[in-house]
Amino acid sequence: MAAILDSPARRILFLANIGMALRQFVEPLAASLRADGFETIAAAADLGSLQSFDRTYELPQFRRRGPAAVLHAYLALTDVVRRERPVLLHLHTPPALVLGRLAGRQFRIPSVAVAHGSFLGPFGGRAIAYAAIEGALARLADHTATENAEDAAFYQRWAGARPVDVAPVGGLGLDLSRLDAAVRRPRRIAAPPSVLVVGRLARDKNLDLAVNAFQQFRLRHQGATLTFLGSALPGDPGWEVPNAPGVRHQPWVPDPYPLIVGADLVVSASLREGFSLGAAEALALATPVAAVTNRGIRQLQRQRPSGLVASRADASALAAAMEEALVRKRVVGERERLATAWSREAAIGFHRRIIYQVLGLDHGLGVEGA
Secondary structure, rough: OOOHHOOOEEEEEEEEEHHHHHHHHHOOOOOOHHHOOOEEEEEOOEEEEEEEEOOEEOOOOOOOOOHHHHHHHHHOOOOHHHHHHOEEEEEHHHHHHHHHHHHHHOOOEEEEEEEOOOOOOOOOOHHHHHHHHHHHHHOOEEEEEEOOOOHHHHHHHOOOEEEEOOOOOOOOOHHHHHHHHHHHOOOOOOOOOEEEEEEOOEHHHHHHHHHHHHHHHHOOOOEEEEEEEEOOOOOOOEEOOOOOEEEEOOOOOOOOHHHHHHHOEEEEEEOOOOOEEEHHHHHHOOOOOEEEHHHHHHHHHHHOOOOOOEEEHHHHHHHHHHHHHHOOOOOOHHHHHHHHOOEHHHHHHHHHHHHHHHEEEOOOEEEEOO
């Protein structure tokens, strides 16, 4: 059998629902693999500008669309697979996991499923539907990577003998150079106490709860401000920042880290996170966090961050968590410890090892494994 490295088509096809997911979760990994001699191919809807891929393919819109749109996207994906004949499908975001695993089975190409932001919690109709689909398809992937231990337990139940691992950090981790630059040059956008909510403006982020908790928090801190740092994504059910005392909106900026360092507190009210990357970024910048508990927040707690206070999904409880987090003392050396554990280097190393394992290659040496 010819070695993969001897093939003229040493290609990995990365698939996600939209191009933004590839920019956030894949580009640095793709750049690392290109340095190893792989060709990297990207496929997604709404591609936008991607820098670290040899070729890109725009798929029809299928995120939050009906069965006809999903089928249209799948047929377009199979055309890409026939043309490129990759040695591996690397899959990101829940809708793309479904299409990619089916394409992998159809063309007998191994696949790695990276379960970002799972819908397994909280319990409800969407969680039941997601669990049913993922339970049925989990064993089609040759390897599954999750962002938290609770999701891993689910996939280990349904993946059969296929390996399931927990990534050290969500997405592709934290860029340490950007963190360090932000610490040196913080940007304060409001007088203390300045509270930030960071992320996309969507209904599923439970942002009304953040507003309600802030209103209670502001009874004790009359000059407090709550700034929503983010914008809506195409296809998301929109959420409007309310016109309320102390509440502000800052549209998304390319580098939010200086604003996070300049804030006194970051708040997350989301009920569903695979890994709460926004909270991790704040903690790695030594900004305290008050957050509604979910799978992602509980995964962060496994690193024992002193600046994180979790609460139930209740305005009074979240307001109390905000009060507690605001006065938490910073532990010497913790910022550096968390940044290293959640670094981009740790994430790339994790995903690169899985890719080499699935392809039967000796990790990092560029030769076929024994």
